[in-house]
Amino acid sequence: MRLQVFFLIAFLVLFSIFPATSSGHAGEVPGISKDTINIGEIADFTGPIAVHGREFTRGEQIYFRYLNEKGGINGRKIKLIAEDDRYSVPLAIAAFKKLAFKDKAFMISGFGSAGPVGMIPLAMREKIPGVHIAASDAVTNPIKRYIFSFTNSCENETCLMVDFIMEKLKGKEARIAFVTFEGASGRSYLKGANERAKLYGVKPVAEAIMNLGAIDATSDVLNVKKGKPNYIALFGTAPMATLFLRDAQKFGLNVPVVGSTYTCEEVLIKQAGMTSKDFIVLSAFLSWYDESPGLSKLRKITIGYFPGTTYATRSFIHGWTKALVLTEAIKRAGKDITRENFVEVLESLKKFDPYGLTAPVTFSATSHRGISSGRFFKTDIGKVRFIPFTGWREPVSFK
Numbered sequence: 001m002r003l004q005v006f007f008l009i010a011f012l013v014l015f016s017i018f019p020a021t022s023s024g025h026a027g028e029v030p031g032i033s034k035d036t037i038n039i040g041e042i043a044d045f046t047g048p049i050a051v052h053g054r055e056f057t058r059g060e061q062i063y064f065r066y067l068n069e070k071g072g073i074n075g076r077k078i079k080l081i082a083e084d085d086r087y088s089v090p091l092a093i094a095a096f097k098k099l100a101f102k103d104k105a106f107m108i109s110g111f112g113s114a115g116p117v118g119m120i121p122l123a124m125r126e127k128i129p130g131v132h133i134a135a136s137d138a139v140t141n142p143i144k145r146y147i148f149s150f151t152n153s154c155e156n157e158t159c160l161m162v163d164f165i166m167e168k169l170k171g172k173e174a175r176i177a178f179v180t181f182e183g184a185s186g187r188s189y190l191k192g193a194n195e196r197a198k199l200y201g202v203k204p205v206a207e208a209i210m211n212l213g214a215i216d217a218t219s220d221v222l223n224v225k226k227g228k229p230n231y232i233a234l235f236g237t238a239p240m241a242t243l244f245l246r247d248a249q250k251f252g253l254n255v256p257v258v259g260s261t262y263t264c265e266e267v268l269i270k271q272a273g274m275t276s277k278d279f280i281v282l283s284a285f286l287s288w289y290d291e292s293p294g295l296s297k298l299r300k301i302t303i304g305y306f307p308g309t310t311y312a313t314r315s316f317i318h319g320w321t322k323a324l325v326l327t328e329a330i331k332r333a334g335k336d337i338t339r340e341n342f343v344e345v346l347e348s349l350k351k352f353d354p355y356g357l358t359a360p361v362t363f364s365a366t367s368h369r370g371i372s373s374g375r376f377f378k379t380d381i382g383k384v385r386f387i388p389f390t391g392w393r394e395p396v397s398f399k
Contacts, residue, residue, distance in 0.1 A: 029338050030128075031106025035072075037330065037337075038079050040099035042119075043111035047086035048212040049237055052262055052315040053111050056133065057082050059312070059319025063327075066301050073327060074335045081105060087212075089118035096122055106339065107131070113139060113154075113185040120147055129343055131326060131370075133318065135261075136185045137192075140368040146339075148346055148368040150322045150361075152284050154185055154235070155192035157260050159395035160374045161282055162196040165231045165258060177206040177229035179220065179244060181236045189235035189260065199398050205229050210240055217247040225253045232257045238265040245275040256280060264377060265313050269384050277381055282374045285321065285358050288312050289385050292356025294321070321357040325370070328352060359392040 031038035041060060043053035061080055068077040081103050083095035092115030099105040100122070107129040110116040113136035120139070123130055123146050131148045132139060137155050139147060152160075165176060178193045180186040186209060197204060206227030208220040221244065224232065232248075234241055234257050241263040248257070256278045264281035272279070286295060288311050298320055303309045330337060332345045349370070351360040359373035373394055377386035 029106065030104045032076070032337060035076055036079050037073070037076050038081060038103055038105045039326070040096075040103060040105035040108035041080055041082045041111070042085050042092050042095045042099070042108065042115050043082065044087040045082075045084040047084075047088065049087050049112055049262070051239060051265075051267070052237065052313075053087075055313045055315035056111055056319035056322075059316035059321075060323040061319075062302060062305060063320045063323035065305070067323075067327060073330050074337075078327075085110070085112075085115050087112055087114055089114050092116075093118050093122065100126055100128055106337075107342070110134065113188075114183065116147070116149075117184060120144060123147060127339060129339055129346075131322065131346070133322070136188050138184070138188070143366065143368055145343060148363060148370065150325065150370050151318070152261060152371050152374060153192075153369055154188035155195075156369075156372055156395060157282060157374065158189055158192035158233070158235070159196050160393060161233050161258050161260065162193060162200070163393075163396045164280075164282070164376060165233065166200050166202075168256075169231070172230070174200065174202045175205045175228060175230045176202060177208070177224045177227050177232045178204050179208045179210065179224060179232060179234040179236070181210050181212050181240060183212070186235065193233060193235070210236065210244070212237065212240060214240070214243060217243045218251070220244065221247045221251050221253055224248075225251060230255055233260075234258065234263060235260040237262045238268040239271075241279070242268050242272045242276075245272045245279060249275040254278075258282065258376075261374070262315075264386060265315065266311065266385050267313070269379055269381060269386070274381065276379050279379050281377045281386055283314060283377060283386075284371050284374045285314050285317050286356065286388070287314055287377075287386060288317065289383075290388065294324075294355030294357040297355065298357070317357060321354050324354050324357070325349075325352065325361055 044050045064078040085092035096119045099108050109130045109132050111133045113134040116132040116134040129146045133151045134149045135154045137153045180190045206224045208223050259281040264283040329345050333342045346363045347365045349363045353360050361370045363370050373392040376390045380387050
């Protein structure tokens with residue numbers, strides 16, 4: 001009898017220390033409290049792609065500020081904890097550990113491919129979801145349960161860009177040059193571009209690899225010019241594209257240039273001036289000046305917080321849109337949200353329309369990349385903006 005009493009007391013003591021658990025109780029989920037959801041964001045605020053990372057994170061911050069003032073999601077407010085990785089893999093991993101183990105973030109995302117690729121082993125080991133802004137195909141191919149990307153892949157962008165160039169050439173001889181940048185994403189762009197061109201029976205006449213921090217593009221321009229291209233596909237950032245366009249004009253390389261997503265910022269037109277007059281850009285997002293229900297709301301809210309605002313970058317709009325999509329997924333996951341059901345909800349998101357800010361967003365169990373479309377914009381130097389002149393496009397099928 002005494003032994004039974006002893007075991008009963010021991011059980012009650014243990015029960016009081018380690019209460020019964022159930023995955024449905026949000027209090028047991030890292031980063032989830034009764035009234036808060038901690039979300040970690042790692043981006044470049046002071047390094048070579050800071051011009052994009054800062055604006056992207058600012059877009060998220062303002063959207064979540066607005067959301068929190070409206071009561072949050074299912075009674076909880078979003079706490080966005082942002083860390084600077086300077087576009088460095090070691091710093092991204094250090095930031096991930098800080099967010100995971102100190103801040104107990106429910107999910108942790110990265111901006112730029114370098115950080116997310118470095119985070120993957122840790123994220124998978126700790127089962128922490130991330131909806132990254134990473135163009136490298138290595139992030140989502142092969143599928144990894146907790147890893148998603150909310151931007152076009154390098155390979156998909158190159159398909160759209162090469163398809164566009166071949167359409168514009170209308171059967172003329174294709175003498176295409178590729179300009180990319182050092183690093184994993186730059187190599188992915190170059191690989192994808194070559195594979196796409198090969199499907200058309202085309203071999204590039206020149207290739208150049210620039211340093212993202214370069215201050216001179218002379219050697220790259222002269223290398224490309226030797227190939228006598230009639231079109232150039234440039235994969236990189238707005239500062240990199242500005243530098244190339246200026247030096248291309250200086251050395252008489254006057255052919256149309258088609259730029260990838262992160263060249264599509266109006267600051268390029270301001271800085272490149274007339275050298276950008278034939279510049280065409282691909283983007284998966286509309287600009288501040290375009291019209292859609294989502295943009296009308298974005299402008300109204302942003303100007304409400306910051307009176308006098310006349311412009312926000314496309315990176316800002318990208319960040320805002322991602323926050324909007326995360327909000328939808330968290331809302332659908334319900335009050336008893338867990339990391340596992342959040343992943344399941346993301347995988348069930350089909351043709352979700354973020355109010356026209358981008359094409360409908362789809363994730364699935366077989367595709368963790370939510371964006372596959374893009375549209376093309378041309379330069380309006382007088383208005384200092386990019387004007388859309390195509391609808392949303394998918395890559396041409398060769399099947």
